[in-house]
Amino acid sequence: MVMKSGINLEAFDRSARPQDDLFRFVNGTWLDTTEIPGDRARFGTFDILREESTSRVRDLIEAAAADDDSAPGTPKRQVGDLYASFTDTDRVEELGLTPLQAVLSEVATVVDVDTLGAALGRLERDGVDGPLRHFVSPDERSPEDYVVYLEQGGLGLPDESFYREEKYADIRTAYVTHVGRLLGLAGIPEAEGKATRIMALETLLASSHWDNVTNRDAVKTYNAHTLDEAKELAPRFPWDTWLSALQAPQGSFDKVVVRQPSFVSALGSALESVDIDDWRAWLTWHVLSEFATLLPQSFVDEDFDFYGRTLSGQPENKERWKRGVAVVESCIGEAVGQLYAQRWFPPAAKERMQELVGNLVAAFRTSFSSLEWMGPETREQALAKLEAFTPKIGYPDVWRDYSSIEIDPADLVGNVRRSTAFEVDRNLAKIGGPIDRAEWFMLPQHVNAYYMPSMNEIVFPAAILQPPFFDLEADDAVNYGGIGAVIGHELGHGFDD
DSSP states (O other), X not given: OOOBOOOOGGGOOTTSOTTTOHHHHHHHHHHHHOOOOTTOSOOSHHHHHHHHHHHHHHHHHHHHHHOTTSOTTSHHHHHHHHHHHHHOHHHHHHHTTGGGHHHHHHHHTOSSHHHHHHHHHHHHTTTOOOSEEEEEEEOSSSTTSEEEEEEEOOOSSSSGGGGTOGGGHHHHHHHHHHHHHHHHHTTOTTHHHHHHHHHHHHHHHHTTSOOTTGGGOTTTTXXXXXXXXXXXXXXXXXXXXXXXXXXOOTTTTSEEEESOHHHHHHHHHHHHHSOHHHHHHHHHHHHXXXXXXXXXXXXXXXXXXXXIIIHHOOSSOOOHHHHHHHHHHHHHHHHHHHHHHHHHOOHHHHHHHHHHXXXXXXXXXXXXXXXXTSOHHHHHHHHHHHHTXXXXXXXXXXXXXXXXXXXXXXXXXXXXXXXXXXXXXXHHTTTTXXXXXXXXXXXXTSSOOEEETTTTEEXXXXXXXXXXXXXXXXXXXXXXXTHHHHHHHHHHHTTOO
């Protein structure tokens, strides 16, 4: 069988000599003729494939939305109804802030630290992160068990450096303006003054946040405690009311891993030193910010003006259909993944990928066996880990069941709230059970790949398995140079930090 080249010759700049500038020779014409789309801050091969994958997903979702014959509760019907709730802009504008009234009512109950804890727990079920966040993952030190991790939160800017470094001074000014404008759009009185106090509160929290370098330290960020021991870090934090409102199953927090213990202690102090009115204003802001993209256009525009244009350098917001696709994927992504895999991932692609992965593992094996600087014990452990790698290719063997989520084509905010609560409950229910090795942490329609340390697995979703990374009809050299580099990259993560 004669394979095709698989290399895009139209991208070449033949005025450049490859021996002088190989990158220019291979990519020069593409660089000279390609413009970055207005709704993106960067553009490259991954972005091109993401655009193509998003268009394919759009076709699948819009077909689902137009199919009136699909049964209620089926993945196809849920996908179509959720997308319809986002694209019905007339209803979104008509409802205004009404869908958020139940959420904002939670904030209105905050009169002291205990009621703040209850509101934080209830709102975390809606996807509104509090100053102390939780997530469930296999235990880094006991990977056969799930455990709850607790980590720092509470900021509206990307990380703590944005609150202290001089180069971000203009960003801080723009952020306060943005907070005030969003509060004003919601009819919150004294919006500008509250924005200033919200910034002061977040700056206080940020002063105790660990920086990005320290947060990469796997030793420093692993601090296992019983719940009683965690409570001692911040006695003033309303642990019991928070957990009750979160609807955490009995015993699920008996063991926790606190990633930044000093922040938890500082949070306890902040609960005593900061006026409860400021905490309530801060929580109001975070509710509005979390749901702004689901509200009328004035909220969408204000949210994009800061987070898209000012913070990310993105000139234009994405078209509404693209944002609708993103909402559906964030809420019931594997339901979309089922449709995508059925349409776009042939079995032959999985077979070819398994062969490529096997050959890359063999290359690693050869390398490890001959490295002079690697000692015998290290070599033995590295080879054992290499042989234990589990590749996952294309899509999950077991699909997530979303049938218990009520999806209403006339209730966008409610759909998102219910799907978020579903995920909170699904993850907390893992505690005490066996590790689900069939679970995927990336959607089949996403152009990416990952290595999962606790499961020693490398995962390649269907959407990355297309040209120029992977081509069933292309010469082996192209596939090894494309997806082979990705496979090697992910394998390498098994032996780095």
